[in-house]
Amino acid sequence: MSELPVLVIGDKTVSSWSLRPWLALRQADIAFEERLLWLHRPAFRSEVARYSPSGRVPVLLHDGAVVWESLAILEYINETWLQGRGWPAERAARAHARAIAGEMHSGFAALRRELTLNLRRHGAPLDPGHDAAQDIRRIVAIWEDARARFGAGGAFLFGAFGCADAMYAPVALRFLVYGIALPPVAQAYVDAILALPAIGEWRAAAALETD
Template identity: 45%
Template sequence: MKLIIGNKNYSSWSLRAWLAAKQSGLAFEEIIVPLYGEGWESLKRDDSGLQASSGKVPLLWDGETVVWDSLAILEYLADKVGRERFWPKDETARGMARAMVAEMHSSYHTMRSEFPMNIRKRFDGIQPSATTRDEVVRILGLWAEARARFGSGGPFLFGTFGAADVFYAPVVSRFISYGVAVPGFAGAYMQAVWEHDWMQAWIEASENEEWVIEQYDSAPAIG
């Protein structure tokens, strides 16, 4: 099994797929394709897998099977190893976790644009737009509900690490990079995600990358 991902410092969708692959427990080969680097355009044209995914990462190869899109990758892996490895056993908790993952997958466009993932950087004095503030409040509200209702079994959203944490891990990184003020319960959750062994491995690798994408390394212009 091969997982094609982008730069670890910048690619939030790659982080999700990589965490999902780690969560599956299956062995996989990691292949990094530097985004926007030399040869990126030709690679998108010439690589059959990237053609299947419209030139986007992440991309999972498993024998004859090609799966693109981070949520599709997570669900494919869940089917292979057992869905309980990713999703809460309790039906009500599982329903909320699925809804939160789907919302993260399809929403928060303004926050994504204003706060692109950059694990290595810390930006001070960033004033987000009103839309981004609303999106942050929405995320914190979902975190609070999940933790209050279903988080008694551990430090993560539904107690133990699972699909919801996989999908909100890049948000944790964004909140840290852009100095987003959060209440205590959210800070504790973010610390648990940030200190998770897999996240630490990803963070260390991102810090050792040589690639720099200038447009994501300067403070965002908001307003």
């Protein structure tokens, strides 16, 4: 029998990369063991070195495999437990989903820098700088295009929840905590992400963190 997968993550308050595979596992109702490492404690480097060759979280441990990068973990989840359902079935839609997931993975540096995920943030809405505002416009365009072309079957980018949604879920949380005003299609998508029980679970756990 396959062993229970172990997902090593960082603080739920701030670790957007940890949220991505965690959410994919929860949405697919895959049992796993969670091991949380506190990112800002002095022991983090020595603790994470026990699990991750990159010295970063998240990392998935399963049946001898060590997968230490969020998008690679999503692919592993898709291949191991989802029988390919993490990506759209139709070839063009699947290629599109992988393209926008890759764009999220490698891009939007200004957004990451200016709208750092912090689920404890309270205060006035942020007025983004020029570069971050450009990133926000691009993300809104990505969401609107995917919803218009491929999203008729449900509330998510390609209808049903999938790996592309896992990649963009932390952005929805960023828009929430920074009070970013969005056009209707993008706001509806954020609302769909926020309505997921797993997102509610993540946010509730973050609210209890003390670091």
